[in-house]
Amino acid sequence: GAVVSQHPSWVICKSGTSVKIECRSLDFQATTMFWYRQFPKQSLMLMATSNEGSKATYEQGVEKDKFLINHASLTLSTLTVTSAHPEDSSFYICSAPFQGGGSDTQYFGPGTRLTVL
Amino acid sequence: GQQVMQIPQYQHVQEGEDFTTYCNSSTTLSNIQWYKQRPGGHPVFLIQLVKSGEVKKQKRLTFQFGEAKKNSSLHITATQTTDVGTYFCAGPGYLDTGRRALTFGSGTRLQVQP
Numbered sequence: 001g002a003v004v005s006q007h008p009s010w011v012i013c014k015s016g017t018s019v020k021i022e023c024r025s026l027d028f029q030a031t032t033m034f035w036y037r038q039f040p041k042q043s044l045m046l047m048a049t050s051n052e053g054s055k056a057t058y059e060q061g062v063e064k065d066k067f068l069i070n071h072a073s074l075t076l077s078t079l080t081v082t083s084a085h086p087e088d089s090s091f092y093i094c095s096a097p098f099q100g101g102g103s104d105t106q107y108f109g110p111g112t113r114l115t116v117l
Numbered sequence: 118g119q120q121v122m123q124i125p126q127y128q129h130v131q132e133g134e135d136f137t138t139y140c141n142s143s144t145t146l147s148n149i150q151w152y153k154q155r156p157g158g159h160p161v162f163l164i165q166l167v168k169s170g171e172v173k174k175q176k177r178l179t180f181q182f183g184e185a186k187k188n189s190s191l192h193i194t195a196t197q198t199t200d201v202g203t204y205f206c207a208g209p210g211y212l213d214t215g216r217r218a219l220t221f222g223s224g225t226r227l228q229v230q231p
Contacts, residue, residue: 034218034219036221041226042223042224043205043221043222043223043224044160044205044219044221045221046218046219046220049218093159093160095219105150105162105165106162106219107162108152108159108160108161108162109159110158110159111158111159
């Protein structure tokens with residue numbers, strides 16, 4: 001089946017630094033990818049929609065200047081957490097819709113665990 | 118906005134016992150999906166239900182979609198330790214752009230005692 005990869009799988013950084021997370025669709029094209037954030041023992045919350053060829057769409061309460069999203073190609077979206085702080089520590093997961101599995105179903109990447117010291 | 122709630126939040130069962138999680142949406146859904154997330158892992162798609170009153174089975178798992186398409190349930194018969202994880206229901210939500218993301222339920226964390 002289709003696969004979505006994420007890199008890195010985990011990262012530890014100092015407060016104030018920026019971290020880039022990559023999301024790739026490995027054997028299918030994705031004009032849209034979604035970025036979710038999950039805090040411990042909580043559900044997944046949609047942060048933004050990454051759109052190939054246009055600006056990302058951010059959910060209410062998500063700072064677009066802090067979470068920079070770039071959909072560079074039909075198989076790659078990146079999320080950059082700028083000037084990271086400890087409260088940004090979370091599990092970041094991307095997903096991409098796939099065809100053939102029913103409408104709206106999505107493949108999820110393995111996630112990136114970010115720890116900001 | 119759309120809200121999707123699940124109960125219970127957590128359930129601890131003995132291996133071999135049955136387990137059920139319930140999902141309720143504040144709005145009518147065109148379809149509902151179920152995902153399983155193992156501890157430390159990412160959500161994995163289990164199934165999608167589309168029709169009102171639909172029932173689907175996957176081995177020991179039975180999924181139901183309510184007649185009003187606002188609620189759903191997942192029932193596991195004779196749980197095994199491999200069933201451990203958090204089960205999420207999710208419904209599609211239209212964003213302003215017309216693109217569809219998923220609104221996830223709050224999840225039910227299942228622990229199975231051997």
